[in-house]
Amino acid sequence: MKKLVLTFSLAALVLAGTVSCSSDDNSSEQQQKQTLVLASVNGTDVTVNEEVTFVVTVGTEVVEGVQIEVNGKAVKNPHVFDEGGTYKVVAKKNGYNQSNEITITVSEVGIAKQLNLEASRSTVTVGETVTFTITDGVEAVTGAELFIDDTKITSPYTFAEEGEFHVIAKKQGYATSNRVTITVEAVVDDRPIVGTWIPVHVKVDALGMTVADMAYPKKENCDDDTLAFNSDQTVKFDYHEENCDLKTTGADWSINGSVLTMTLFGQAMTVDVVENSATKLVIKAKGTQFEALIPILVPDLASSIPPTLLGLADVQLELKK
Template sequence: MKKLFMFLAVAGLATFGASCSSSDDNGGGKDPQLTLKADKTSIKVDETVKFTVEVAGKAETGAELYKDGTKISNPYKFTEEGEFNIVAKKKGSLDSQAVKITVTKGGTENKKMTFTASSNEVGVGENVTFTIKDAEGNNIDGAKITLAGTEVSNPWKATAVGSFEFTAAKEGFDPAKVTVKVVKKITSIVLVVEDPENTTEDTGMRFSVVDQDGDLVTGSSIVIEGQPNPFPTRDGRLTITGAPEGTYKVHATYESLKSAVVNVVVKAGNRPTITGTVQFDGRTENVLEEVYGVSQVIEGEGGVLIAVWTTQTITESWVLQKRFFSVVELDEEENVIDGGIYTGQIEAFDIMIFSQSGGSALGSPERVGNEVAESANMAMTYKVTLGAGSSEVFDKVDTNNSITYSNGKNSVSTVSGDAQQVQWQAGASARGTKGGALKVGKPLLKAKY
């Protein structure tokens, strides 16, 4: 009997030990911890959230969800705005930490509006009327228009020069912006002749163009009667050189505006100084004048532009006329860009001599077709340096020419001093010579900025 009791006692202890070991394998008797996850935590009213419950990283079924203590379904649709704490619960498990869901006011997205001004550029003192429409083109009533945060009236009156950004806003619409530039409106212009009593051939004609308030008018132009093109100003000021002694009718323009015509008197300045001689037909005469200019621009092969320069060395009896052909470029106004004429730039040239009394050339070079024959025995150096004369009106010239003409006569000339750049016209020469020569046209006036 004693042995039986001892056996039962040992067996009971063994069974108890096995039971304790099994309990330790299942977590030592602790309840498992639930973890709650949401597919989103910030939503709009009437949106749905789907929740997931896990234990130790594995999905857990059978758990129930509570919103602030009230049981809810999963997924769950939130129908009111606010902040809500959601907790997962399951018998035999520890409750999850709360997941906060933030619900904001829902509704449709803001509509688009179109915000326009009657003009995006106006003058000081003018009104701007704003128009605000929806996507269907209907007017939006009750919209608020602000400038730098301050509400403005519609229409709005411009009172100062500048760039102004306006904002239109109304509940239910995305705000829209529009920019209006306010400029000074020029209503009249006046041409001012600077120091008219001291306007000479050397100083040139000096002008300024001002508006009704006396401010300089940028972009204005000076028009001299008889000149083919206006002279644009840059900042409302301009000096025009090259005009010989005389009276000129001048006015200014700006867009559609025109100033009154002003008579400008140019007084004599420094006269050109020239030295040199022309020898021809056994006589020698002193040079009285030297003029030069572009008589023609022609387009050669490959679009290359060739300028035909014509010069005249004038004596009491003769006009010695020279023509040079050189490659040139034109500026935006199709004027020849040049820094002077140099022998090294010249592709070809010829020399003829005419009588001041008129008639055909007294001597011209031999030609083969349009080319000057080598037997013409021409030798020449020619140099004109712009702006290097005794004043800004005249340019510096230095030439030496000799030629034996087809009739056997020859001429030799040397010139040094001031030359004047002029325009050219087909017909007679400077002293009335006819017979294919060119004549000096109007003086070539130049804009000086």
């Protein structure tokens, strides 16, 4: 019996020692990680739209790069509570124990007036400017800030891309303004020459006779060549070689009345616009203006047309959309 009691006593001592060591290990691990201490500079009772700044410390040292979470969601610091209610806030950072939890109570008390936001226009095109006016319903409010989502903007504001944008105004001590929607549409160029054209016919007259009157020499089994006049005043001519390799040339273009100027192959060409509708474009000029294009427009005649005759020839090119 004494042997049995002794055996149980020894087992108990061994277990106690094991638990004690385990406890010491855990304690040591906890001590290696310091615990963050979270506090609110504004206190825990604030008002809607008040900017609240959080400070996180360990001992007497302020800890930077800490993640603040409000009701489990990461937020920026400082943080603006835009709705009344009760919020649980903690701080986290790798290598530290999570901070204490503080409760922020946000009330409507102290909000004097509601911001009212108005826009000079609700529908614009890309590149146009909108002016915003902020009042308290009666008088203009200075110092308020404008936001599109989380991006701060200024007034007047120029919209650089198309889409639908929602703008609000904020100021400490005021309720967030109504939301103003601005619709930005793409710029529509109503000049019929703008667009991509396919050359379809070439006519060459010289010395009172027609030298060539033929379909545009499209390369067999290749895609169509195209001449594009873009709304940003750039021009691009895509053409194909015999093996269908695509080549491109072009720089800028402008039009004044019926006189069109475009730069292709490094040559500034000035031509007359004979016809320009939504689906048909006809341009015409002396052969010297088309000199860089002659090998493409009339390849069979290009080598046999002397420079003097080129200056006397009238070249007409028809294109379609």
